[in-house]
Amino acid sequence: MLFNSFEYVLFLPIVFLLYWFVFNKSLKLQNFFLLTVSYIFYGWWDWRFLSLIAFSSLVDYVAALKIESSEKRNTRRLFLTISLLTNLGFLGVFKYFNFFSQSLADGFEQLGYTLHPLTLDVVLPVGISFYTFQTMSYSIDVYRKKLTATKEIIDFFAYVSFFPQLVAGPIERATNLLPQFHKKRIFSYDQGAIGMRQILWGLFKKMVVADNCAVMVDQIFDNHETLPGSVLIMGSIYFAIQIYGDFSGYSDIAIGTARLFGFKLMTNFRTPYFSRDMAEFWRRWHISLSTWFRDYLYIPLGGSRVNTQRAIRNTFFIFLVSGFWHGANWTFLAWGALNAIYFIPLLLTGYNRKNISTVAENRCLPNIKELLQMGITFALTCIAWVFFRAENISTAVTYLKGIITYKFIPDNYHYFHPKYIFILAIWLVLEWFIFRHDDAFGKIDLLSKWIRRPAYFILICITIIFTVNEAQSFIYFQF
Amino acid sequence: MKKFLIKISLNLFLFAILMLCIKQTGLKYNNNQLKHLIKNEELIIMGDSHTKCAINPSLISNSINISEHSEPYLFSYYKLKKILQYNPSVKTVILGFSFHNLSGIYDISNKSLSETTVKCMALADYEGLFDFSNRSPFHFAKSLLHTTNEVLYTLPNIITQKKATKLEDLEPWGGYYPSNNSNLNDSIINCAILRHYHNNPKYSTLQIKYLIKIIDLCKECKIDIIIVNTPLHTRYSKMIPIDFKNKFTDILRSISEDIIHVDGNGLELDDTCFGDGDHLNKKGAQIFTNHTISIMNKTKKKCNITN
Numbered sequence: 001m002l003f004n005s006f007e008y009v010l011f012l013p014i015v016f017l018l019y020w021f022v023f024n025k026s027l028k029l030q031n032f033f034l035l036t037v038s039y040i041f042y043g044w045w046d047w048r049f050l051s052l053i054a055f056s057s058l059v060d061y062v063a064a065l066k067i068e069s070s071e072k073r074n075t076r077r078l079f080l081t082i083s084l085l086t087n088l089g090f091l092g093v094f095k096y097f098n099f100f101s102q103s104l105a106d107g108f109e110q111l112g113y114t115l116h117p118l119t120l121d122v123v124l125p126v127g128i129s130f131y132t133f134q135t136m137s138y139s140i141d142v143y144r145k146k147l148t149a150t151k152e153i154i155d156f157f158a159y160v161s162f163f164p165q166l167v168a169g170p171i172e173r174a175t176n177l178l179p180q181f182h183k184k185r186i187f188s189y190d191q192g193a194i195g196m197r198q199i200l201w202g203l204f205k206k207m208v209v210a211d212n213c214a215v216m217v218d219q220i221f222d223n224h225e226t227l228p229g230s231v232l233i234m235g236s237i238y239f240a241i242q243i244y245g246d247f248s249g250y251s252d253i254a255i256g257t258a259r260l261f262g263f264k265l266m267t268n269f270r271t272p273y274f275s276r277d278m279a280e281f282w283r284r285w286h287i288s289l290s291t292w293f294r295d296y297l298y299i300p301l302g303g304s305r306v307n308t309q310r311a312i313r314n315t316f317f318i319f320l321v322s323g324f325w326h327g328a329n330w331t332f333l334a335w336g337a338l339n340a341i342y343f344i345p346l347l348l349t350g351y352n353r354k355n356i357s358t359v360a361e362n363r364c365l366p367n368i369k370e371l372l373q374m375g376i377t378f379a380l381t382c383i384a385w386v387f388f389r390a391e392n393i394s395t396a397v398t399y400l401k402g403i404i405t406y407k408f409i410p411d412n413y414h415y416f417h418p419k420y421i422f423i424l425a426i427w428l429v430l431e432w433f434i435f436r437h438d439d440a441f442g443k444i445d446l447l448s449k450w451i452r453r454p455a456y457f458i459l460i461c462i463t464i465i466f467t468v469n470e471a472q473s474f475i476y477f478q479f
Numbered sequence: 480m481k482k483f484l485i486k487i488s489l490n491l492f493l494f495a496i497l498m499l500c501i502k503q504t505g506l507k508y509n510n511n512q513l514k515h516l517i518k519n520e521e522l523i524i525m526g527d528s529h530t531k532c533a534i535n536p537s538l539i540s541n542s543i544n545i546s547e548h549s550e551p552y553l554f555s556y557y558k559l560k561k562i563l564q565y566n567p568s569v570k571t572v573i574l575g576f577s578f579h580n581l582s583g584i585y586d587i588s589n590k591s592l593s594e595t596t597v598k599c600m601a602l603a604d605y606e607g608l609f610d611f612s613n614r615s616p617f618h619f620a621k622s623l624l625h626t627t628n629e630v631l632y633t634l635p636n637i638i639t640q641k642k643a644t645k646l647e648d649l650e651p652w653g654g655y656y657p658s659n660n661s662n663l664n665d666s667i668i669n670c671a672i673l674r675h676y677h678n679n680p681k682y683s684t685l686q687i688k689y690l691i692k693i694i695d696l697c698k699e700c701k702i703d704i705i706i707v708n709t710p711l712h713t714r715y716s717k718m719i720p721i722d723f724k725n726k727f728t729d730i731l732r733s734i735s736e737d738i739i740h741v742d743g744n745g746l747e748l749d750d751t752c753f754g755d756g757d758h759l760n761k762k763g764a765q766i767f768t769n770h771t772i773s774i775m776n777k778t779k780k781k782c783n784i785t786n
Binding site for chain 2: 456
């Protein structure tokens, strides 16, 4: 079920009312209800894949209990390995098997041997990378004794499959989300109002900003060989905004929905395109994944507190794994590598933690220096996004070459249509003046209701007017 | 919780009222524009992109082409009803009917709404919308939402009271499209064949139902109806599944009592007359329009030719 579908418009209020008015008698009943509706939500795509989530949840539930109950290091390690192998095994089979098989065959072909790769005819289960990472973090945290293994099987299954964030994150840590399933939830008007605002803003970013940019992006990337440089630049900007609108829109709807049910999910995006350098960008983009890699991979490898050579190796490794997490394609690896190249100079010079606070924090507009820094950072991310969007490396290289090789000025301004410029302008203004600030959804309350109410209506009208007719899927579902 | 639910309900209610007001104002605006634009045309050309590209109304006096891309018969029916409301002098209707008009794609269109279909929705009454939604309340509500979307599009025109100068400017009324294309690319033809004839369901029940409703409406209003099957390129027509051709012939036989049928596929047209495999270009339209006129004249449905 898509958040931007009509089905969800019916699903959400029904579940909301049943949750607070029928199943509120006991916590267990409420959690069981959440588990049921989460499975319905996921099964709406393909019910067969429910068995994967159920199996993954069961393995991690048992493994965590075994890890906790044993004092022997080897036993603890054995059950952690079982948990990790199960989750990574699912990813390997469904996501990476065909890629490795094909790459191996291609490699042998380069050496003059012809191999017929064995490929599996399987569909990638929606959101598999998200929930496997979520359950793995639970097993690791129990192994590290940061968390007590839960005995409540329903609570744990509901935590793994919690429908707002099941298919595209935020990748919640058990330390944050699981305890919320053990406590009685109380509805608060303020949290409900903030949740609704966040859902509305998320829908706007997805249905208006991302889906409209997608129309332009598809046209430009499909015909990039014949288009002038200025259009190709615009294409990469459209894609940068599309992927941000799409993914952060989903996160906002997920966080907003969770608030309606009394849960608090972690922030996943903090206006990343207003970053002044790439290190700041990575602290603001897909925070739940970045921090996952930081805590479970980067720090165990030694992080940056090692010699220069190892620090460079660790950084490269993390960015490559992050790229590979997105998909089994060389383009994602190239995207990761490029980001590592952007990041390493900052790490080596100690500038990676220079810009911690929000840009122009107590000012209305940025100064020239900040504007320039943001422009350069955005340009660098746009170049990397070309690799992310292209079908293969050579297409990405041709695209980037096209920016400087072909003529620059377009024959017509189809790709600069006022409709798209208008949409981007609204998004940019709101993002800068309102959502750049911490707790922006709560601070809206400070405005008079005579400003707030018409603003909501206008935003809803704009969303209806500019929405692309057919509900578009979210990009991050494929990861 | 109580406060939250009351506020949400109140806001939803206010929003629904606002939408209804916009929809009613939009429809009123469209009707006023239509009244002002419809003259006393005696011949109406209707259909989808095939007739849109194939019949040039400037060659036939006192005629108008209101065909629109991908238009289902359901909306042709509502367009005709609306026109007859303002123009009682219509004597003849030319309606495009070809093999692809039976395609099952028209029955699944509510799942993948094309831009044209959404524009057409603003015109249909609730029964039509319900029909279009496969009589499913769920899809019906979805259609209504899309209709509101379409009406909202006209809001700037309503506010500025912008007047359309010709019917083509007023969505979704369509018009003749003089195409300059000449692209008989195999991939385009294959794509069209796939889109038209390989769907599930295979045939559209909605299309057949509304084709008959159009014919009945014409009979009721004593209007002559002429069915035209616009010319198709041989490379396209050879790829049409035989069962589609048989079904087409059966339906044509069942409806064509007292109805003139103009089959463009009898015309020998060279490649330069086609925009693509199933559409004529400007040159082809000139020839086919004259062919249609000559058949009408032979069958005593006299019409004047504009030079």
